[in-house]
């Protein structure tokens with residue numbers, strides 16, 4: 001089991017009907033229990049790649065295996081949970097019911113569901129908001145609901161598309177630590193999309209740097225910072241070296257992050 | 265919970281009562297204005313001799329107070345008051361309309377569910393469903409009554425079928441739109457859970473369609489009453505409002521206010537149906553106003 005990659009992307013390309021080549025010749029192996037970040041300029045195909053891993057869209061060429069199975073099979077087996085770039089909550093459901101949605105679909109009993117939702121609400125610090133509707137929450141709160149929902153059924157693989165993009169710096173750093181704790185405790189594998197270089201370095205075992213047009217993997221940075229990470233990690237010299245390395249890799253593709261993204 | 269400063273758009277009881285009072289006042293003002301315009305037009309029209317688009321006189325425009333007082337008088341000396349008769353007719357027609365509404369709503373929704381799941385059926389069947397509504401109800405009604413009559417179906421049920429014919433269409437169209445309304449991201453989420461069609465229908469399409477469905481049911485509520493009233497004529501039903509209208513129409517020149525009084529009762533029945541749906545909508549869709557289509 002452990003020698004089999006959690007995610008195996010083999011020569012994946014994606015052309016959209018409009019003629020946009022979003023991805024070209026992507027090869028990537030994510031080992032079980034690994035935390036891999038995808039970083040790259042806006043529009044380089046990060047969300048597209050995540051969708052292909054989740055079998056939400058088909059690649060134009062190549063194939064993806066998840067836990068040694070075709071991505072399609074893995075989706076049917078509920079092998080992964082996904083956090084989209086937008087929260088994608090159902091307006092008519094309360095916070096608690098949005099979190100419980102996958103559990104309902106998996107036919108968990110009412111009480112078991114309620115217990116699990118309570119844990120998750122605590123985890124993402126939304127106590128007191130269980131009965132609120134999505135339109136009564138801030139963007140960051142909505143995104144936390146969507147994270148809780150993805151975690152609810154303890155999937156072996158977590159696909160996260162800029163889950164902390166809408167959060168303030170403080171909350172973001174706290175959620176980073178929380179995510180690492182969950183990752184450590186659950187033994188899951190995480191593929192994580194972010195625009196923030198420090199975030200990618202802080203969280204990941206490896207950072208895959210992508211370049212634009214067509215989207216491809218420009219390089220992979222091994223993050224050899226010791227585990228487990230803590231708030232201290234951000235202050236280590238090695239952390240800054242790695243941040244610089246990722247930045248240079250991004251620049252090497254003849255690309256820069258948009259100024260707003262550089263700021264974070 | 266109470267300490268969290270999140271504004272809840274749902275109305276409190278006090279807010280609801282104030283809102284209700286304001287609404288009632290507006291409705292009353294509207295009725296008063298209508299009354300005033302009616303009487304003023306008649307007053308001026310009679311004196312100025314207006315003949316276009318119709319001759320303004322006591323026959324064509326009876327006083328509104330005459331219509332209302334006609335309700336309190338018996339049709340024949342010693343008989344029940346008109347309002348008592350109207351009450352029974354309204355109950356009868358209401359029964360037909362209710363069955364028609366339920367039938368039409370169920371059929372319309374079933375059609376929408378089927379069409380929502382098949383693009384081929386959508387393209388193939390939609391034109392015929394639209395065409396069904398271009399056939400005048402006056403042409404359809406006798407066929408339904410006669411056709412069902414030969415099968416031993418009671419005439420009032422045939423009338424319900426006619427009402428359903430008017431009811432199903434708005435429900436089918438709007439429910440279809442609602443069932444197809446979830447955005448691609450919401451559908452993707454369901455796909456990520458490998459949810460089957462039934463689950464997608466119950467957990468996503470159906471709740472998303474409710475605001476659309478209620479818009480349609482509001483239209484259908486009044487349409488079913490109209491369908492029931494119209495359907496009574498070809499079915500030769502004497503026990504309902506439609507039968508009464510046919511009757512009073514024949515004696516219009518001697519008692520125009522009776523026909524008008526019956527019209528008022530018809531309007532009240534339609535309004536009642538509408539309000540019931542409105543209340544049901546409020547109860548079911550307790551969400552932000554901007555989410556209620």
Ligand SMILES: Nc1ncnc2c1ncn2[C@@H]1O[C@H](COP(=O)(O)OP(=O)(O)OP(=O)(O)O)[C@@H](O)[C@H]1O
Nearest residue numbers: 016017018020022041042043044045046047048049
């Ligand atoms: N459904 C679609 N149809 C056509 N083109 C698409 C579609 N989805 C994405 N694209 C195109 O594919 C490219 C990659 O999009 P994608 O959303 O994967 O970028 P991204 O790396 O996630 O960007 P961002 O960081 O801004 O979220 C873009 O050029 C986009 O226009």
Ligand SMILES: [Mg+2]
Nearest residue numbers: 046047085161
């Ligand atoms: Mg994206």
